[in-house]
Amino acid sequence: xxxxxxxTPGTGKTTATERLTGETVIHLNDVIxxxxxxxxxxxxxxxxxxxxxxxxxxxxxxxxxxxxxxxSHLAHHFDADRVVVLxxxxxxxxxxxxxxxxxxxxxxxxxxxxxxDVILAETVDQHGEDHTYEIDTTDQNPAAVAHEIKHVxxxxxxxxxGEVNFVDFL
Numbered sequence: 743x744x745x746x747x748x749x750t751p752g753t754g755k756t757t758a759t760e761r762l763t764g765e766t767v768i769h770l771n772d773v774i775x776x777x778x779x780x781x782x783x784x785x786x787x788x789x790x791x792x793x794x795x796x797x798x799x800x801x802x803x804x805x806x807x808x809x810x811x812x813x814s815h816l817a818h819h820f821d822a823d824r825v826v827v828l829x830x831x832x833x834x835x836x837x838x839x840x841x842x843x844x845x846x847x848x849x850x851x852x853x854x855x856x857x858x859d860v861i862l863a864e865t866v867d868q869h870g871e872d873h874t875y876e877i878d879t880t881d882q883n884p885a886a887v888a889h890e891i892k893h894v895x896x897x898x899x900x901x902x903x904g905e906v907n908f909v910d911f912l
Contacts, residue, residue: 743895746825757884761884762895774790792816798821801821818865819864828879832853877891
């Protein structure tokens, strides 16, 4: 089984998935860099342009007996049995991004994307509401978020979409 954990940068994906036990966790952004699974470097955004076909092929080659958890803001673009979309209030998320050194403009752009439900909408469009699990991380510690992700993996949580609303940020 493949579970994608996605969300706007700063929602807590890496921090939460590092606390999962019993699953194989792939931090996709690291794999993209380490395996050269990108087509170019976007110097304006200081980021890599992901090679989606190459990533899908690489993911298909990963064999595991435990659930495979793929973590990245891009994870929802790939095949998955379940997709967890981590959400965080844009103001908190923007602070997190700025604290880790992101430029103000990039942090604000991501905050607006979070308020507009961009990743949630893309996830529902690609995987459907029946395979999407929205988790608000705003007031939760990483262990609690990991616990909720674990419930999704085990099939102990119902799909949820549209329960989080940050339109007040706009």
